[in-house]
Amino acid sequence: xxxxxxxxxxxxxxxxxxxxxxxxxxxxxxxxxxxxxxxxxxxxxxxxxxxxxxxxxxxxxxxxxxxxxxxxxxxxxxxxxxxxxxxxxxxxxxxxxxxxxxxxxxxxxxxxxxxxxxxxxxxxxxxxxxxxxxxxxxxxxxxxxxxxxxxxxxxxxxxxxxxxxxxxxxxxxxxxxxxxxxxxxxxxxxxxxxxxxxxxxxxxxxxxxxxxxxxxxxxxxxxxxxxxxxxxxxxxxxxxxxxxxxxxxxxxxxxxxxxxxxxxxxxxxxxxxxxxxxxxxxxxxxxxxxxxxxxxxxxxxxxxxxxxxxxxxxxxxxxxxxxxxxxxxxxxxxxxxxxxxxxxxxxxxxxxxxxxxxxxxxxxxxxxxxxxxxxxxxxxxxxxx
Numbered sequence: 129x130x131x132x133x134x135x136x137x138x139x140x141x142x143x144x145x146x147x148x149x150x151x152x153x154x155x156x157x158x159x160x161x162x163x164x165x166x167x168x169x170x171x172x173x174x175x176x177x178x179x180x181x182x183x184x185x186x187x188x189x190x191x192x193x194x195x196x197x198x199x200x201x202x203x204x205x206x207x208x209x210x211x212x213x214x215x216x217x218x219x220x221x222x223x224x225x226x227x228x229x230x231x232x233x234x235x236x237x238x239x240x241x242x243x244x245x246x247x248x249x250x251x252x253x254x255x256x257x258x259x260x261x262x263x264x265x266x267x268x269x270x271x272x273x274x275x276x277x278x279x280x281x282x283x284x285x286x287x288x289x290x291x292x293x294x295x296x297x298x299x300x301x302x303x304x305x306x307x308x309x310x311x312x313x314x315x316x317x318x319x320x321x322x323x324x325x326x327x328x329x330x331x332x333x334x335x336x337x338x339x340x341x342x343x344x345x346x347x348x349x350x351x352x353x354x355x356x357x358x359x360x361x362x363x364x365x366x367x368x369x370x371x372x373x374x375x376x377x378x379x380x381x382x383x384x385x386x387x388x389x390x391x392x393x394x395x396x397x398x399x400x401x402x403x404x405x406x407x408x409x410x411x412x413x414x415x416x417x418x419x420x421x422x423x424x425x426x427x428x429x430x431x432x433x434x435x436x437x438x439x440x441x442x443x444x445x446x447x448x449x450x451x452x453x454x455x456x457x458x459x460x461x462x463x464x465x466x467x468x469x470x471x472x473x474x475x476x477x478x479x480x481x482x483x484x485x486x487x488x489x490x491x492x493x494x495x496x497x498x499x500x501x502x503x504x505x506x507x508x509x510x511x512x513x
Contacts, residue, residue, distance in 0.1 A: 129155065129502050132213035133162035134204065134228055136179040136221035136225035136321050138356060139397050141165035143243065144219050146289050148173050148431040150495035157453035158499070163204055164219075166356075179221075180357060194223045197224065215240055218262070222246075222254075229261045240498055241265045244283070247275045248350045264501055266494050270484060271437060287486030287494040290397070294404040296383040303383040307351065307375070309362070314389050314465060315349045316341060317407070318374065321394035322355035327363070330452065334392050337457035342372060343463060346447050346469055351373040351388070354383045390464035390471070392457055400434040404482050407432070410460045411446045417502040426489075435481040443477040468496045 145167035
């Protein structure tokens with residue numbers, strides 16, 4: 129049995145790696161091929177291309193890179209034609225992956241969608257279009273189901289893999305020694321994201337807010353975990369220019385989260401990871417002007433932070449576009465220091481949001497569904513092996 133996986137970006141690569149390991153654990157003879165990154169390759173996926181060469185975001189950026197993206201699409205189409213996988217598994221990365229899905233369907237290869245497009249938030253019509261291409265969907269958040277169910281999709285929620293993976297890598301005592309963070313210290317985590325555009329747009333305001341926090345709370349220590357693939361020298365140059373001491377770290381990110389008072393974070397999966405570690409965030413996002421204008425026309429949601437979406441209430445501060453200023457970040461971060469009553473209220477809500485992610489073992493349950501879908505295809509072709 130051969131299964132092809134397609135994932136782009138850091139998070140998709142991690143999801144793909146978890147699924148690959150779960151598939152091989154349950155069906156060791158399965159051949160895994162596809163498009164992804166180093167994590168998927170380490171997990172046993174033979175890659176046709178690495179996503180790091182194609183990782184772009186934003187309307188203008190995508191337009192400039194269209195020729196390269198279409199060359200990749202053609203490369204993967206040729207690979208499907210030659211390899212004849214029994215199933216194509218799309219992992220997030222919607223704008224590219226659903227073009228690939230159309231080509232797979234034309235080749236008679238069934239499509240399985242893991243982390244489908246966010247039709248609940250914008251372009252609801254995508255749910256119906258996707259339902260015509262994929263035989264089965266698995267979502268990682270419960271609020272994603274209704275719009276797909278209304279479109280007639282075979283969709284389920286079997287839990288979120290973050291519940292299994294977000295755990296402190298070190299005991300607290302060892303972590304305190306590792307990060308030179310003795311008991312009673314106060315710390316703020318800076319989480320600017322992994323995409324270059326996000327770092328350029330948000331890190332300067334984070335650092336200026338850190339400068340102001342160091343005046344208001346001079347005992348504060350600042351840490352910034354360096355995401356894979358990020359240019360550390362560029363980060364250090366921005367930090368030096370801001371004139372605020374920030375410790376760059378490379379390991380035990382979750383253990384570090386467990387020590388901190390709060391985080392100043394770019395919106396994304398990392399905010400949900402922080403929630404699972406009981407770490408409240410001031411959540412930021414800023415788009416390029418054209419992208420923001422288009423987004424305002426298309427996106428109609430009350431919140432963009434995952435914990436807020438899960439509970440249906442804005443209990444965790446969100447700052448969007450022009451709201452992102454050093455002064456606003458300072459104002460919203462100060463009440464999140466340990467000992468503040470507001471921090472206790474927020475962490476209680478975070479725990480409630482995390483309970484909605486479901487029980488442990490999600491990747492294993494997704495792998496079961498993927499293997500069952502591939503076997504159905506084999507059976508329908510008269511091959512039971």
